[in-house]
Amino acid sequence: MVLGLILLAVTIICLIAIFREFKKQNMFGAAFSAVSALVFGFFSIATLYWELIRPLFTGE
Numbered sequence: 001m002v003l004g005l006i007l008l009a010v011t012i013i014c015l016i017a018i019f020r021e022f023k024k025q026n027m028f029g030a031a032f033s034a035v036s037a038l039v040f041g042f043f044s045i046a047t048l049y050w051e052l053i054r055p056l057f058t059g060e
Contacts, residue, residue, distance in 0.1 A: 001051045007044035011037055 014037035021029035054060075 001048070004044050004047035004051060007040050007047060011041040011044055014040060 014033050017033040018030055018037065021027075021033055
């Protein structure tokens with residue numbers, strides 16, 4: 001569960017970086033931040049789902 005929260009924090013930082021890089025008009029940095037946000041966001045949601053939501057429905 002801690003891993004999911006850490007990945008979620010990294011995702012939030014990547015989202016902040018997207019807006020900062022757009023403001024500086026650095027499109028390569030914005031694209032890299034967007035890809036990072038998508039990857040870390042997917043893994044954070046998947047990890048939190050696997051640890052918190054799935055056991056509620058499977059009874060584990």
